[in-house]
Amino acid sequence: MAARTPNDRLARLIEEAGFSHKSFARAVRDASEHAGTPIGCDHTSVSRWLQGMQPRADAAGLIIATLSRVLGRTVTLSDAGLTSSTKLPLDLGLTYPEELAEGVETVTQLWQADLDEASVVLKGQISAPAWNDASLAWLLAPPLSVDAGGHGARVGDADITRFRATIDLFAQMDNRFGGEHARRSFIHYLTTDGTRLLRGQASEKTRRRLFSEVAEATLLAAWMSYDSGLHGLAQRYFVQALGLAQAANDRLLAASILDAMSHQATFVGRYREAASLARAARQGTTGVATPTLTAHFHAMEARALARLGDASACDRALAHAVREFERRNPDDDPEWIRYFDDAELAAEFGHCFRDLGRPVVASQYAAQCLGSSGDGTYLRSDFFATMVLADAHLGAGEAEQACSVVLDALKLGEQLRSARCASYLREFAERLASVGKSPALAGFHEQAADFSLWRQVSGAQ
Structure with missing residues (x-):
């Protein structure tokens, strides 16, 4: 039998947390009882773990939870030299x-x-x-x-x-x-x-x-x-x-989750599935959803249809969204959908018209929702709306104006850590590359290089 390798990582963490073997065993037992899954362990168990024996999956989870709580930071299995003894199903x-x-x-x-x-x-x-x-x-x-x-x-x-x-x-x-x-x-x-x-x-x-x-x-x-x-x-x-x-x-929350699935499906390019998910959300809440929720379901369907290039179906979905939205009473809405106001609806229109190749009207809607929160509460949403406005200007042949707007987005993006924001910016950079070169665009690239998000998507150092 191969000799076990001492678990120095776990030993260092236990020492840093100020535990003895006995006190650590007691802390893990207390954590297990608090979690409703009591386990038996003592100072001998701790000695075995430190000698390299891998604990069961439930014990390993309690070990890192205990260390994380005491150390005031997230400790992973890897940090503690542990591995999960449970083989996770692929699905x-x-x-x-x-x-x-x-x-x-x-x-x-x-x-x-x-x-x-x-x-x-x-x-x-x-x-x-x-x-x-x-x-x-x-x-x-x-x-x-x-x-x-x-x-x-x-x-x-x-x-x-x-x-x-x-x-x-x-x-x-x-x-x-x-x-x-x-x-x-x-x-x-x-x-x-x-x-x-x-x-x-x-x-x-x-x-x-x-x-x-x-x-x-x-x-x-x-x-x-x-x-x-x-x-x-x-x-x-x-x-x-x-x-x-x-x-x-909670039927309404469940439908909102399907609505969110639709949002993601559109983002990853599964447009038909996205439209179906939005329709399922609407169908499953017929007669119980508030007008605000139903308007959002129509808007998500419209986003998917716009990406498919189905202009007539998208226009119908947007018309339904407006009709429902005009009937809304925010006091009747669940708390989690009350953010969906006129500015948010305008943002959805901006996305749709940009994707349908209607840059002028897209820019009008995108401009309506910029800075609507006023206090940076929805900074990421402001970034998205700003990028849609930039895309619309670029689609209308106004490259210099588009670049000026992107610089505004980059200023917002300095505080954001978001792969979606990077994706919006990457799409813009790809479209901009087809415009060609000019002194004005060269100046933009020079200014944009000062922002980490632009360097991330452009490959600049």
Whole structure:
């Protein structure tokens, strides 16, 4: 039998955290009880881990959770010299859960796999059938039965309120600084507190409220992963968020998740699937969705149709969006859709008309939504609208004006860490390259080189 190699990484972390073997074993046991999955370990177990024995997957997760909490930073399995002893299925997270217990186990495993940087989820590709299967399952599946929960600590309204407030803080950072800024910290939070809450005990009413909040949190994880360019992982989060929303019996949130799937499908070039997802969201909420939500569903369908080049169908979808939007009463809307105002609708029109080759009208709509928040709250949205305006000017043959607008976008982009922002800029750079050379454009390239985002997409150092 091959000799084990001492785990020096784990030893250094335990020492840095100020633990003895006994106190570390006790801290891991306490963490397991807090998570509702008690395990037995003592100072002998710690000695074996330090000698190179790999702990079980559940123990490994508790080890890094304990170290992360005490050290005040995210510690991964790799940091601690540990490996997951569980072989992850290639389709982890891509299957819509048929039972609640399956959904809880899948989403918690997905969070942990993400935190562990498992290649199965970080490097996985988009699966078009997963979109279709999830939307069909949601439309046809009966409500999931919700019981009192697992064997963990009792979960009450105060726990959920704290969880909600924390999610809101991460959402604000996502909007202001991009999905790449705090994504890993967010996943770490879900892996610890999200798992604890899902495995806790509560009444059926509290459990449904909990699943609604965790569904929103997993939806945010999907958006942040999508914004970071991790499209296969984002799709898995979207599917699991949909299942959690069904467990919460939150039809409107579930439809909004399908709507978000449509957004991603358009971005990655799966336009027909994107249109179908937006239609499924609308069909599944007939008679219950607010006009604002229905308007957004039509707008997402229009985005996909514009990319397909189907101008007449896109125009019809936009007309439906306007008709619904004019009936809206924001007081009737869920909190999470109230951001969708006149400026946001204008932004959707700008995207559609740009993609349909109507630069003049695209620029008019894009200009309407620039800086609408005024305080930088939706900095990334301002960046997108500015880039659409630049694209519209370029499409109209106004290259110098387009470049001037892009410089404005680059100033916004200095605070953003977003693969989507880089993609918008990369598309512009490719179109600009076909314009040819001029003194004015040379001056633009010189100024743009001062911005890290432009250097990233242009290959300049």
